[in-house]
Amino acid sequence: MHFDILTLFPEIFRGPLDESILKRAQESGRLTVALHNIRDYASGKHRITDDLPYGGGGGMVMKPEPIFAAVEAILAGETGVPIILLSPQGRLFTQAVAVELARYRRIVLICGRYEGVDERVREHLATDEISIGDYVLTGGELAALVIVDAVTRLLPGVLGDPGATFDDSHARGLLEGPHYTRPAVFRGWAVPEVLLSGNHAAIVRWRREQALRRTFERRPDLLERAELTAQDREFLARLKREKADTDGYKPLGPHKEPPLEHVSKSS
Numbered sequence: 001m002h003f004d005i006l007t008l009f010p011e012i013f014r015g016p017l018d019e020s021i022l023k024r025a026q027e028s029g030r031l032t033v034a035l036h037n038i039r040d041y042a043s044g045k046h047r048i049t050d051d052l053p054y055g056g057g058g059g060m061v062m063k064p065e066p067i068f069a070a071v072e073a074i075l076a077g078e079t080g081v082p083i084i085l086l087s088p089q090g091r092l093f094t095q096a097v098a099v100e101l102a103r104y105r106r107i108v109l110i111c112g113r114y115e116g117v118d119e120r121v122r123e124h125l126a127t128d129e130i131s132i133g134d135y136v137l138t139g140g141e142l143a144a145l146v147i148v149d150a151v152t153r154l155l156p157g158v159l160g161d162p163g164a165t166f167d168d169s170h171a172r173g174l175l176e177g178p179h180y181t182r183p184a185v186f187r188g189w190a191v192p193e194v195l196l197s198g199n200h201a202a203i204v205r206w207r208r209e210q211a212l213r214r215t216f217e218r219r220p221d222l223l224e225r226a227e228l229t230a231q232d233r234e235f236l237a238r239l240k241r242e243k244a245d246t247d248g249y250k251p252l253g254p255h256k257e258p259p260l261e262h263v264s265k266s267s
Contacts, residue, residue: 001102001155002032004074005144006067007111008049010035012141022149025158033148034074038062041070050114059115067121071108083108083127084147085117086140090129093147097130101147102154109147111140173226175219177210209235216240 005013013035016022025031039047043065050060075081082104091097101107110117110126122129132143152158180191194206212232215222216239223236 001030001104001152002034002106003144003148004034004036004106004108005111005148006036006038006070006074006109007139007141007144008038008113009111009139009141010037013145016145016149021158022152025152025155028157030155030158031148031152036070036074038066038070041073042066053115057115061115062113062117062121064118064120064125067110067117068125071110071125074108078106081106081108083110083125085110085122085126085129086112086131086143086147087116087122087129088131088134088136090131093130093132093143093150095150098147098150098154101151107151109140109144111144113139173222174211175215175222177207177214208232212236213239 007013013033017026017033022031026033039049042049042063047066048063049066050062053059053061071083082101084107086109110121130143130147132146137143180195184191184196192206194202197203212223212235215226216236228236
């Protein structure tokens with residue numbers, strides 16, 4: 001997998017790309033990343049990459065010429081390469097999108113800045129727009145790193161455990177369940193006995209149920225799209241009944257007295 005990243009601030013990428021899984025993926029040849037400074041493709045003595053917006057308003061807008069020039073020089077006529085503009089107006093980045101992108105051999109990522117990029121980049125150059133969430137960032141660089149990391153994890157041979165990508169949160173539409181390691185008891189808090197039992201089938205089922213429970217409690221919206229077995233649905237139905245029973249019982253606060261149905265008055 002090769003990523004071409006267009007940015008005004010290539011140094012932002014140095015730390016994350018030089019550590020951990022991304023570093024090992026590059027050393028093994030499974031990942032290559034080329035950082036392209038958009039300013040290098042700007043014309044004129046001052047290599048200006050942004051300008052005032054037509055119609056007025058605050059902020060600056062990234063000019064189209066350097067971005068078009070950069071992409072055209074980098075791809076040199078190669079077709080079929082996704083050209084992705086990182087934008088808050090793009091489709092939401094999910095694990096499913098990461099799986100989709102991992103099928104490509106090469107991807108171009110364009111990092112916006114300031115008030116955004118000239119609309120002609122979006123209309124006539126980018127083949128896709130992606131947002132990593134409904135919040136505001138200073139630029140597209142962090143979003144680009146998120147995509148590179150999530151996609152790289154899916155490449156064959158990148159992770160030590162071949163099944164790790166399938167167990168991660170969101171990989172199968174559910175949040176991941178809890179993990180434990182030594183010691184078996186810490187400050188009186190013990191590891192669940194099933195994990196110490198050696199019963200592989202029971203452990204697999206416990207982990208599945210914990211993932212279902214955590215998703216049910218924290219991200220129930222994910223269950224609408226998750227692949228569920230009949231056993232999963234039965235477990236979720238039990239969780240719903242438990243929740244209904246809990247919601248139906250509302251204990252009084254510590255300083256509240258129960259209401260008196262009859263109050264007697266003495267003269």
